[in-house]
Amino acid sequence: MKAVQFRAHGRGPELVTLPDPVPGPGQVLLKVTAAGICHSDLSLMAAEPGTLSFAPPVTLGHEAAGVVEELGPGAAGVAVGDAVAVYGPWGCGVCRACAAGRENYCPHAAALGIRPPGLGSPGALAEYLIVDRPRHLAPLDGLDPVQAVPLTDAGLTPYHAVAESRHRLPPGSTAVVIGVGGLGHLAVQILRALTPARVIALDVTEERLSLARSSGAHEALLSDDAAPAALSGLTGGMGAAAVYDFVASPATTALAAGAVAADGHLAVLGIGRGSVPVAFGSLRPGVTVTVPYWGTRQDLLDVLALARAGRLSTRTETFSLDQAPEAYRRLSEGGIVGRAVVVP
Structure with missing residues (x-):
């Protein structure tokens, strides 16, 4: 099969040919129908x-996202031909966090060598993908895989x-x-779907601000030297009840902390690589900071349900496997708007 790999530190992605994978006990083989490309891959x-x-x-x-191609021995809960999305942050499956479905916070995964697809385990930029357990699959139920696949992380x-x-x-x-x-x-759309809050979005280009407005932002501001004063004015000097920083550069974390x-x-x-100082006097009183x-x-089931209900729409640009290295190049240069x- 064709696949796109990270093969050496400091080098870009490479298109290679690998043997077709075979599912082992409890595993599921997917024929990949769509795979997302993410900034975190560039950092990797x-x-x-x-x-x-x-x-x-x-x-x-x-x-x-993919279609179930084959079940390994003992795998149950899905059937050949099912169209599914993959839940990526795999956990041990038996601890308190995993029992609550919060595998993203499994405290044992790293020590056990359990890693997400594409972030240690073989990922989806390939013709086939092995998923470790059926519980990590969610039915698409009619969703377009190209629209749905970014929802597994970006949503x-x-x-x-x-x-x-x-x-x-x-x-x-x-x-x-x-x-x-x-x-x-997608965060703008989710805030509009889940809360009655006024949403203010910031970015550095007019194209991104236009995307913010079309996604439902009530206000869209350039993230520049004037942004702190603009945010203060829009909130009557009180600041925002919640700030979500999807950049986290030193400049944006400083902006977020002040807002x-x-x-x-x-x-x-x-x-x-930005950070937020957490100490008495460094933030307004009572602020919580999370990562x-x-x-x-x-959450993944909920996100897919929102998309099914027409409340979430992903801005996408599609590429073939052969074009994936070029997609990464454009992403690194800021040339991809959306996903x-x-x-x-």
């Missing part, structure tokens, strides 16, 4: 040797962040979304 390939919990080569792609992560904090967003409150890319434009209200919530979701990681299995999806 740029990492210094020895800094990752695994070594290359590894097939990329942690957003996956799941903001959904989890908003679901965990929506009690802080009553009528009359304000939520701020920093970064209107693949995750951010969150007393007793507010700040979620750091980007991978831009959400993907979402729960139930890049590979269709094998």
